[in-house]
Every structure is written in C-alpha cells, then in structure tokens.
Amino acid sequence: GEKVEQHESTLSVREGDSAVINCTYTDTASSYFPWYKQEAGKSLHFVIDIRSNVDRKQSQRLTVLLDKKAKRFSLHITATQPEDSAIYFCAASRTNTGKLTFGDGTVLTVKP
Amino acid sequence: EAAVTQSPRSKVAVTGGKVTLSCHQTNNHDYMYWYRQDTGHGLRLIHYSYVADSTEKGDIPDGYKASRPSQENFSLILELASLSQTAVYFCASSDRGRDAETLYFGSGTRLTVL
Numbered sequence: 001g002e003k004v005e006q007h008e009s010t011l012s013v014r015e016g017d018s019a020v021i022n023c024t025y026t027d028t029a030s031s032y033f034p035w036y037k038q039e040a041g042k043s044l045h046f047v048i049d050i051r052s053n054v055d056r057k058q059s060q061r062l063t064v065l066l067d068k069k070a071k072r073f074s075l076h077i078t079a080t081q082p083e084d085s086a087i088y089f090c091a092a093s094r095t096n097t098g099k100l101t102f103g104d105g106t107v108l109t110v111k112p
Numbered sequence: 113e114a115a116v117t118q119s120p121r122s123k124v125a126v127t128g129g130k131v132t133l134s135c136h137q138t139n140n141h142d143y144m145y146w147y148r149q150d151t152g153h154g155l156r157l158i159h160y161s162y163v164a165d166s167t168e169k170g171d172i173p174d175g176y177k178a179s180r181p182s183q184e185n186f187s188l189i190l191e192l193a194s195l196s197q198t199a200v201y202f203c204a205s206s207d208r209g210r211d212a213e214t215l216y217f218g219s220g221t222r223l224t225v226l
Contacts, residue, residue, distance in 0.1 A: 001171060006154070032213050043202065043217040044155075089154055098143045098206045098213055099170065102154030 002027035004092050006103030014111050019077045021106045023090035026071065030092040033066060033073045034100065038087040047088075048075070051095075080110045115139065118203050118218035125225050131190040133221050135203030143206045144186040145170075145215065146178060148199040155202060161186055162208075193225045 007022040025033075034049035050057045050064040050073065057064045063076040077084055087107050091100040115138045125131045137144065143162050147155035157170030159178035167178040175197060177189040190197055200222050204215040 004154070034213065036215075043219045044215075045217065046214050049213070091154075093213060096209055096213065098145065098215065099157055099160060100155075100213075100215065101171075102147075102156070104152065104154045 002030055002092055002101040004090060004101050004103040006090055006106055008106045009104065010107045010109070012109045012111060013080050015080060015082060017080055019080050019084070019108055019110075021075045021088055021090070021108070022072065023074065023092075023103050024070070024072045025092045025101075027092065027094075027101075028071070029094050030101075031095045032093045033064070034091050034093075035062075035064065035075050036089045036091065036102075038089065038105070040086070044089065077108075080108075082110050082112055084108060085110045116203055116205050116216050116218035118201075118221050120221060121219065122222040123224070125190075125193045125223065127194060127225055129193050131193050131223065131225075133188040133190075133201055133203075133223070135186045135188075135218060136184055137186075137203075137205040137216075138184065139205050139207075139216060140183070141205035141216070142183065142208045144180065145204045145206075146176075146186070146188045147202045147204065148172070149202060149220075150199050158188065158201075193223075195225050197223065198225045199223060 003026045031052040036044040066073045087105045090103045145160040146158040161180040179187045203218040
C-alpha cells in the first residue's frame with residue numbers, strides 16, 4: 001500500500017520567515033495530496049490540497065508544489081505568524097476514495 | 113458548518129473489556145471513516161463506510177469492528193480491548209465523488225487501555 005514519508009519531524013522558524021515541509025510518497029496511482037493542520041489539543045482541519053494534474057497551487061500564504069517524477073510534494077508557508085504554529089500532516093490518496101494515507105506530521109513552531 | 117461529534121471524549125478501559133466509540137455527523141455526508149493516531153505519528157485508517165449498513169476494512173482493521181446503522185452514525189467496536197489499542201481515535205466524514213477527498217474530523221476520543 002501507499003506510504004507517505006514526512007521529512008521534517010520538527011521545524012522552527014522566526015515570525016515573518018518562510019517554512020517548508022517536504023513529503024514523499026510511494027504509490028504512483030496516488031493523485032490527490034492534501035495538507036491538514038492540527039493545533040495543540042485539537043482535531044485536524046484541512047488547509048490546502050493539490051491534484052496530480054497541476055504542479056503548483058497557491059492559497060494566500062500557502063503554496064503546495066508537486067513533483068510527480070520524484071513522487072515528492074511540499075508545503076510552503078510565507079510570512080509565518082505565531083498562529084501558524086501547529087502540527088502539519090501531509091497525505092496522499094487515489095482520486096475520490098477519501099482514504100488518506102498520512103505522514104507522521106511536522107511540528108512547526110513560529111517564534112516571535 | 114460541518115459537524116462531526118464523537119463520544120466519549122475520553123475513556124479508560126480494562127484489558128479484555130469491550131469498548132464502543134460513537135460518531136455522529138450532521139453534514140449529510142455519505143462517507144465516514146475511523147482513524148487512529150498514536151503519539152508522534154500520523155493517522156492510520158481502521159474502517160470506513162460509503163453507505164449505511166455497509167463497512168469496509170482500512171489499513172489496520174485487526175481487533176476492530178465497525179457499524180454504520182444510518183447515514184449519520186458510525187461506531188467503532190473493540191470486542192477485546194488490548195494495551196496496544198491505547199491511542200486517540202478520530203472519526204471523519206466526507207461527501208461523495210470529487211468532494212470525498214476533503215475530510216471533516218471530529219474532536220477525537222482518547223482511549224487508554226489498562
């Protein structure tokens with residue numbers, strides 16, 4: 001089955017700097033790559049996604065890049081703010097199944 | 113706003129006992145899922161359901177049963193709880209088709225098996 005590896009287990013940046021979290025996947029049939037955010041003691045919520053028919057997607061300060069050849073995707077957060085501090089999970093799935101395979105998460109800390 | 117409610121919020125169970133975790137959604141979503149999260153790790157899919165009265169095995173179904181008696185309700189059952197099942201359990205729902213991929217999660221149930 002699919003395996004998703006999240007390369008940074010922790011990441012610390014200064015407020016205003018950029019943060020990048022990298023993930024790789026194994027299943028060539030995966031075509032959907034979402035990111036979820038989990039704030040301390042809370043549940044996960046969706047932040048951004050990318051599908052395999054594009055290689056870049058931006059939403060405000062968040063950008064997701066997808067390199068299908070390398071089976072790699074990444075989340076870029078610009079102008080980080082303290083409220084960006086959380087655990088970020090990458091995930092992968094085949095289209096329309098809703099069955100996500102998650103990475104282990106990256107603890108992002110944004111220091112004032 | 114999407115709403116997925118889990119109960120109980122936390123539970124302590126004894127080894128060998130039966131545990132039932134409940135999930136209720138008011139999203140009118142067809143798809144529902146149970147994931148478990150172990151400390152320091154991502155979520156893993158236990159069971160899922162695309163329609164009432166039908167459940168499917170996910171990636172780690174051993175030791176768990178699921179029940180979907182209605183579109184709104186999805187339960188996870190541990191018939192004989194074991195220490196290794198100590199974890200946080202998340203229920204989620206999603207719509208069908210292309211929208212199936214955006215999951216809405218409940219607040220989680222922290223299960224401790226002693």
